[in-house]
Amino acid sequence: MRYEACMNTTPVDSRSEVRRLLLSWYRRHKRDLPWRRKPSLYRTILSEFMLQQTRVDQALPYYERFLACFPDFETLAAAPKGEVLKLWAGLGYYRRAGHLHETAKRLAGHKQIGVEELATCPGIGPYTLAAVASIVLGQALPVVDGNVNRVMARMLALDGPPARAAGKARILETLAAWISPHAPGDWNQGLMELGATLCTPRNPQCPRCPWKTHCRAFALGKSAEFPVTVPKPPRPHRAAAAAVVQRHDGRILIAQRPESGMLAGLWEFPGAYCEKPESLKACCSRGVREACGVRVQVGEKLDTVRHGYSHFSVTMHIYAACYSTGRARALGCQSFKWVKRAKLMEYPFPRVFWKAQKHLATLAK
Numbered sequence: 348m349r350y351e352a353c354m355n356t357t358p359v360d361s362r363s364e365v366r367r368l369l370l371s372w373y374r375r376h377k378r379d380l381p382w383r384r385k386p387s388l389y390r391t392i393l394s395e396f397m398l399q400q401t402r403v404d405q406a407l408p409y410y411e412r413f414l415a416c417f418p419d420f421e422t423l424a425a426a427p428k429g430e431v432l433k434l435w436a437g438l439g440y441y442r443r444a445g446h447l448h449e450t451a452k453r454l455a456g457h458k459q460i461g462v463e464e465l466a467t468c469p470g471i472g473p474y475t476l477a478a479v480a481s482i483v484l485g486q487a488l489p490v491v492d493g494n495v496n497r498v499m500a501r502m503l504a505l506d507g508p509p510a511r512a513a514g515k516a517r518i519l520e521t522l523a524a525w526i527s528p529h530a531p532g533d534w535n536q537g538l539m540e541l542g543a544t545l546c547t548p549r550n551p552q553c554p555r556c557p558w559k560t561h562c563r564a565f566a567l568g569k570s571a572e573f574p575v576t577v578p579k580p581p582r583p584h585r586a587a588a589a590a591v592v593q594r595h596d597g598r599i600l601i602a603q604r605p606e607s608g609m610l611a612g613l614w615e616f617p618g619a620y621c622e623k624p625e626s627l628k629a630c631c632s633r634g635v636r637e638a639c640g641v642r643v644q645v646g647e648k649l650d651t652v653r654h655g656y657s658h659f660s661v662t663m664h665i666y667a668a669c670y671s672t673g674r675a676r677a678l679g680c681q682s683f684k685w686v687k688r689a690k691l692m693e694y695p696f697p698r699v700f701w702k703a704q705k706h707l708a709t710l711a712k
Contacts, residue, residue, distance in 0.1 A: 496543025
């Protein structure tokens with residue numbers, strides 16, 4: 348069966364029924380989420396930034412804390428970037444925090460903000476723009492994310508991956524025809540809610556779905572076989588070693604990552620990725636030397652943490668170390684500090700280090 352065989356959409360006279368079913372279901376069954384209670388441009392943008400590649404249950408506590416500290420664009424724009432990163436610490440994908448901060452600076456003080464202005468803000472791509480514009484501004488722009496792709500691949504029984512060009516075009520064309528012009532925000536949220544709660548990747552709850560009588564995959568009895576996927580290559584794995592370097596006065600050495608690139612602007616214990624046939628302790632010592640220019644004596648291992656990023660995974664070996672010789676300076680890092688043990692927890696660390704938080708907390712005492 349070729350792709351074109353599944354390209355007929357719901358007839359024109361059925362679109363109103365499809366809209367009615369989804370909107371009615373969403374308004375009865377939507378989850379009680381804080382950004383839905385008092386929707387505003389700021390709250391919606393904040394929630395959408397946090398929900399990029401993050402589950403709702405993970406984002407909820409961060410959203411509440413963030414809103415308590417920065418209730419609007421103005422307070423967020425005025426905050427130092429370090430404070431923003433610190434509050435974001437542990438949520439991952441830290442570039443989102445930087446983009447959110449820059450977006451707040453652009454929008455702070457503006458009374459009238461339109462789609463064109465939002466489209467120029469960092470971190471607001473087609474999905475986020477459609478979500479915000481539909482929910483807050485009432486613009487009929489369809490959203491497309493992983494949940495939506497899955498729902499629509501089943502509705503249309505697409506015989507190719509929805510991420511490929513033909514699938515993307517077909518889904519977007521269909522959504523543009525189906526979206527409710529009178530309630531686009533509820534429509535988009537309902538579609539995402541359907542994918543998040545009923546039309547799930549595994550064990551979809553088809554009997555409870557408001558669209559089951561219109562879903563081609565359900566009619567075929569093959570809901571679990573859609574969307575068609577392409578096997579992903581295994582993620583590369585790397586080993587790394589980092590040192591908790593202590594000076595004679597008890598202070599701990601931390602290094603700040605560059606302002607661009609992965610984990611931009613965050614603080615970390617200096618270290619490096621291992622090079623064969625280098626030992627972990629030798630890697631640890633080299634990493635400190637290359638980052639901050641000092642030599643250390645590496646001692647006992649404090650923890651081993653495995654962590655996954657979007658494009659690779661890492662096993663981080665964290666060692667205790669004592670300062671030996673050399674003048675600390677920023678070589679392979681943006682900046683460095685010798686920090687009192689009690690102040691360690693005030694700095695934004697990447698999640699890989701927060702996974703070893705029991706040892707960080709012990710060091711901070």
